[in-house]
Amino acid sequence: MKMVSAAKLRRAQDAIIQMRPYARKLQELLQHIVQNYQGDAGRKYITKRPVEKVLIVVITSDRGLCGAYNANLIRLAKQLIAEKYAAQQAHGNVYVMPIGKKGYDHFVKYRFQVIPDHWRLFHELNFESVRQAAQTAVQGFLSHRWDVVELIYSEFKNAASQRLVVERFLPVEPAQAQQSQTHTNFLFEPNEDQLIEELIPKILNTQFFKAVLDAHASEHGARMTAMDKATENATEILKTLRISYNRARQAAITTELTEIVSGAAALKG
């Protein structure tokens, strides 16, 4: 089991590495566009509104046997709702979009308002399905179905440690415009406004994709650790079991020997 998870972890890590150049390039592109930009495009993704309705995206796993991985994520989600969005929850305005079967089962069972369309993401993990999930969140935000989107997932650091994070997905924190040394005069086609309008959703999709990939790698990391622990514990139990088995066997032999010896002694006498 540990070996299986280790192999899957490798693949999950590879996926993260593969998507990095794309994400980095996209960011670079945005920097290039905004360096001389004064306009107003993309405002709808940035503008904060009074928070009346909330969407919380919780990325859990499809399968268990990974220690406290899912329990921790779900606990964090509930804590967030209880502490930050208690008022909204009281009005029934907190929506949960679980991803992964474990989270889905839990939130359905406890009667949260669940957006059920995308919990099967890990069934067949690819960019297209993740994009659809991200778009649901974005479209809901734009159509005022919710005013804030929070993302809860486990960030992958290494196989042994994961960090649970709550990340604000929407509205977007406007990035600090970095002053790059090289000022290149780009031709913009069709124009900056439209480019930004096109670019922001793409960046959001990528951000969502990164979260899902991170969660996926974390899941396998957590499972690897859990299975390693399980093997260790089982070995220990096996050891004590063997000792008590041997003791019991020895006791039986001793008893039998005593009986034979004393029987023989009785016959002699």
Next chain:
Amino acid sequence: MLLEIYTPERKVFEGEVYGVQMPGLDGLFEVLNGHAPLIAALAKGRVKILQHADQREVCFYQISGGFVEVLHNQATILAESAVAEPQAHSE
């Protein structure tokens, strides 16, 4: 010039090419060697890569829309999906 095509899942193409034709939002355009710096949004459609000036060696990628950046004689296409088309047909 150097052309690279990236998708979130992997790098799809990298290589020295003569030129590349792309579906811009306002219509098809072509980038050749030594093009001025450019950032453009791409529509869903077909990217045509010209390996040599004689236009005989071409290959196609179907993209779902995205962006292209041309800088320092290097073109980078970012698309959410890019699928190579089979080589069978030619212009």
